[in-house]
Amino acid sequence: MDGEFDFFAPLPGQSVTPSPAAAAPLAASRMGLPSPSMAIGQAPQPKASRWAKSDTTFGPVGRVVSTFALIVPFLFLAVAGIFTFDPFVLGGAGIWAFLMMMGLRQVWQAVQHHHRR
Numbered sequence: 001m002d003g004e005f006d007f008f009a010p011l012p013g014q015s016v017t018p019s020p021a022a023a024a025p026l027a028a029s030r031m032g033l034p035s036p037s038m039a040i041g042q043a044p045q046p047k048a049s050r051w052a053k054s055d056t057t058f059g060p061v062g063r064v065v066s067t068f069a070l071i072v073p074f075l076f077l078a079v080a081g082i083f084t085f086d087p088f089v090l091g092g093a094g095i096w097a098f099l100m101m102m103g104l105r106q107v108w109q110a111v112q113h114h115h116r117r
Helices: 020-030 059-082 087-107
Strands: none
Touching: 020 059
């Protein structure tokens, strides 16, 4: 049998590898990204803001209060450690500085505007 009943063999004159232009929309949709034809006619998304309120974050007042709540203990630990020359207090200030860095990054991340339904 010379491949006459092989259903998966390419036809005569047909290329074996697809062209990159034909594979691009298919590959984009496989990865979960919209293909260029799907993006036409969609409404633009609002810009993200650091001052906007979302479902899981506070508004501007809550962000400022959270910032002070993270900074004040660090300042207390740093000043107390410097004045008392206590390495354990300075170590606690170092740990708090790391936690403060992570907390401030989360508090001030940009979010989409909150819309009530």
